[in-house]
Amino acid sequence: MKLFRTLIPLDEALKTVLSYAKRTEIEEFRFDDALNRVLAEDVCSPADSPPFDRAAMDGYAIKGEDSFGASQNNPVFLRKKSRRGEKEKEKEKENEIEIGEGEYLHIQTGMQLPKGSNAVVMLEYAKERGTELELFKPVTPGKNVSFKGEDVKKGEEVLKEGRLLRAHDIGMFASLFKTKVKVYKRAKVGIISTGDELLDPKESFEGEKKIADVNSYVLEALLKKIASPYRIGIVRDDYEEIKNAIRFSLEEGCDGLLISGGSSVGKRDFIADVVEDLGKLVFHGVAIRPGEPTGFGVINNKPVFVLPGYPVATISAFEMLVRPFLYAIHGVKEPRGKIFAMASKKIPSAVGRTDFVRVKLLCTENGYYAEPIRVSGSGILSSMTKSDGFVVIEENKEGVEEGEKVEVNVWEW
């Protein structure tokens, strides 16, 4: 039985892993299929938005100057812009109608302001009688008008490369008539679980002592939002079988691999040996808890993560090393969602090791509290489902005191 190898600090492991990150290719998508994809170009507006000065309110378009001096007791009277026959109607349709001094015209929110006008009087502040408008309040020029280019100017950058596209961005593309968008291609990531004791939960459940393959399903679900997972399934604890599974996944076009050990040890080194055999094992053993037996290697220029057998340890290693790697290759520039909270109780931690502490967030009048979930081994999957996120306790820190401020990384899906 081998002793634990030397553990390298998390920051060193992360730096190493990121040094192997190569950006994925760029592909073009229809804008409305690009939700949750990472933008691979800077998007600038091809035109002003709004494309013309328009009414921001329902009301009457006027020359603001005409209203000066108006009051409840001394109203100003304006004439309705007369529409002489079809030609004028045509003009109005094309927004070419022009308002002269002392004139007004009905206008609705979003309509182009007629030439000559520069303000909109709200319905409440005027009374229309036939073709005359009684105005009780002065209106400064520009009032209730959305000016051309006020939202976005022609050529202005509206979305930056690296943006994880959300619903509003899809709307922004629509508004700019940008029908094709460049996004980073999702890496195809193979997922292998190893272990003689593992049973696929979809197979029939015989007896109480079987251990389900949890890792391949959790990793698949975690990958879904950012990459293209390819779940290969369970491979027995056999050197040649593991070797063949790795070869198979690379032949199937996987851009990278996540291989996790069974729930017992020993076979970890075993996987590492296969990686070393087929390519290069870059490191094995990281000072994080849970997740110590995490390793990283390269086969045919493809990254291979060697993950622990216990689900919580695998999730810990995923969040600490695999997710940053995936963000790097997919060009995600935004930070993860973080919330500051006070530790509701002391959280012990050993110096020389980075701890991954699952916490529940409690929202109170005085702000957020982070309640550490009782931890007693990385087999405790309920510590994940009960938590809202995790706190990283750095290597050189001897735990966190009650009431101390911590940064909570909220789970992402």
Next chain:
Amino acid sequence: MKLFRTLIPLDEALKTVLSYAKRTEIEEFRFDDALNRVLAEDVCSPADSPPFDRAAMDGYAIKGEDSFGASQNNPVFLRKKSRRGEKEKEKEKENEIEIGEGEYLHIQTGMQLPKGSNAVVMLEYAKERGTELELFKPVTPGKNVSFKGEDVKKGEEVLKEGRLLRAHDIGMFASLFKTKVKVYKRAKVGIISTGDELLDPKESFEGEKKIADVNSYVLEALLKKIASPYRIGIVRDDYEEIKNAIRFSLEEGCDGLLISGGSSVGKRDFIADVVEDLGKLVFHGVAIRPGEPTGFGVINNKPVFVLPGYPVATISAFEMLVRPFLYAIHGVKEPRGKIFAMASKKIPSAVGRTDFVRVKLLCTENGYYAEPIRVSGSGILSSMTKSDGFVVIEENKEGVEEGEKVEVNVWEW
């Protein structure tokens, strides 16, 4: 031109809308297809997890009592459990091997503890020489052991009905061998944009003065995570055409409808009239800004939301009324992600109206600051893409002072 109708307060509108919320049907899914679905059952564990006492560390399984008194200077010596022939090997495989007094056995993380043992000695604290173990430290019974049922006890509730399922939950199902899960069926929601001036951005872009249909794409993207959107597209400002589009969407099996007006007004009442004609218009006009012209009706027992033409107003109405309605019919019990922040500047607001203020979150040493995005009309779509979430300023509140604590609703996708 009609004046604005009487506006009802947001809480009244919300109460009304929710009174029409009927839970969707329940369907059964394969557990690994249930990500982001809403759980429609309480899930209890069919068995203890772990299913047996197991090692939480690599090391040696012993009777803890045998180690009492051990120290660096006075080590305790234990004998390796002898394995006599095939029969014992078979037993070991079945975890039926038993450890007697003064005996030890190799054990790896996750392996079942042999009978008779009750603790695991870490590799660091012992030295094996042949079939003898030299022990330098006492180990209390229970040390480095994960006990049966420690994670989840048989019959214990692990996930509650109403849970929006995330990656860890998929893993939990796997660990419980729960292959089928009951989830709420996603409602099919029809989306119609109305407006003569609208052009589908996928059509060729002619001239600078066309207005793109943004709403149907934004609403589709917003619906994707929680419901099943059915984008019908643009309908001209014609009473009969709108009537036909509504009839069509209901014939197509839509469980509800979102109809938004063009970017100008007037036609809003027009849509409302069609709703009143085909069914019942429950309210029209809500004291929220943006989003005042929002309405709600019922046709053939199906909810119909009448939304404003401007995208930002539509998004505001969506977040304030449509999302809570969708959460209600799909049984989502969890609250939206909220962050407390300090207003970085004064945010003015009128009493008698609920304001929907887009904010950017700034993360500083002193916590979060919410920076309101310059607002000048609900056509300003960039106010959405630049923001991280929104603050609701309640009806009876006259704005927010600089430094005041506000609750930011972080955007959900």
